[in-house]
Amino acid sequence: xxxxxxxxxxxxxxxxxxxxxxxxxxxxxxxxxxxxxxxxxxxxxxxxxxxxxxxxxxxxxxxxxxxxxxxxxxxxxxxxxxxxxxxxxxxxxxxxxxxxxxxxxxxxxxxxxxxxxxxxxxxxxxxxxxxxxxxxxxxxxxxxxxxxxxxxxxxxxxxxxxxxxxxxxxxxxxxxxxxxxxxxxxxxxxxxxxxxxxxxxxxxxxxxxxxxxxxxxxxxxxxx
DNA sequence: ACCCAGGGTCATA
DNA sequence: TATGACCATGGG
Numbered sequence: 001x002x003x004x005x006x007x008x009x010x011x012x013x014x015x016x017x018x019x020x021x022x023x024x025x026x027x028x029x030x031x032x033x034x035x036x037x038x039x040x041x042x043x044x045x046x047x048x049x050x051x052x053x054x055x056x057x058x059x060x061x062x063x064x065x066x067x068x069x070x071x072x073x074x075x076x077x078x079x080x081x082x083x084x085x086x087x088x089x090x091x092x093x094x095x096x097x098x099x100x101x102x103x104x105x106x107x108x109x110x111x112x113x114x115x116x117x118x119x120x121x122x123x124x125x126x127x128x129x130x131x132x133x134x135x136x137x138x139x140x141x142x143x144x145x146x147x148x149x150x151x152x153x154x155x156x157x158x159x160x161x162x163x164x165x166x167x168x169x170x171x172x173x174x175x176x177x178x179x180x181x182x183x184x185x186x187x188x189x190x191x192x193x194x195x196x197x198x199x200x201x202x203x204x205x206x207x208x209x210x211x212x213x214x215x216x217x218x219x220x221x222x223x224x
Numbered sequence: 225a226c227c228c229a230g231g232g233t234c235a236t237a
Numbered sequence: 238t239a240t241g242a243c244c245a246t247g248g249g
Contacts, residue, residue: 044245044246044247045246045247047248048246048247048248051247081246081247082246083245083247084246085246086244086245087243088244
């Protein structure tokens with residue numbers, strides 16, 4: 001990748017952090033809570049996830065073994081506010097079994113990033129984004145998380161094609177940027193923060209703080 | 225009433 | 238491999 005193309009990705013980051021400030025992700029008291037939250041937040045508003053986490057904390061203290069003690073209906077009841085409660089109860093249960101099987105957080109070798117990733121992806125209900133949330137925000141590994149906002153924003157900016165696979169898009173970010181956990185953390189959080197307020201209601205980013213970085217002409221169909 | 229959210233799986237063609 | 242259906246609550 002050309003240096004000036006890489007610089008575009010940095011400029012977006014600088015612009016976002018100027019606009020929104022640090023986001024301090026991931027909001028959680030423990031790595032395990034990050035992992036649970038990563039599953040519960042699938043296609044769901046974070047405020048709904050917080051309610052489900054509160055229900056779990058009230059009864060389970062967010063421990064894998066204690067979560068497995070509950071009957072499916074009870075667990076699903078706790079997860080109700082986060083939506084998809086039946087599938088998420090199964091996903092969380094499956095994940096907890098995996099977690100215990102690994103021997104817990106401290107027993108997992110953080111350095112084996114790709115190995116952990118593949119192990120996570122083998123769990124039914126954990127796809128690439130959830131796996132990367134866990135790797136970045138729980139294990140502090142330098143993987144760039146791709147989500148729907150990332151696709152929308154950067155394809156509208158004209159930086160990337162809109163039909164790339166998850167891994168292709170991720171490669172572009174990881175090649176454009178230096179390998180920096182703290183920056184990857186902030187960058188993804190800022191993309192979500194920006195996407196929440198701009199990309200949904202405003203298809204073409206009128207008054208968007210990124211519009212001067214858009215590669216399309218201003219008279220064209222705008223940017224995200 | 226409608227649209228969406230910090231996705232992922234499965235059936236179908 | 239590529240769409241479409243499905244999961245489901247809460248807020249705008």
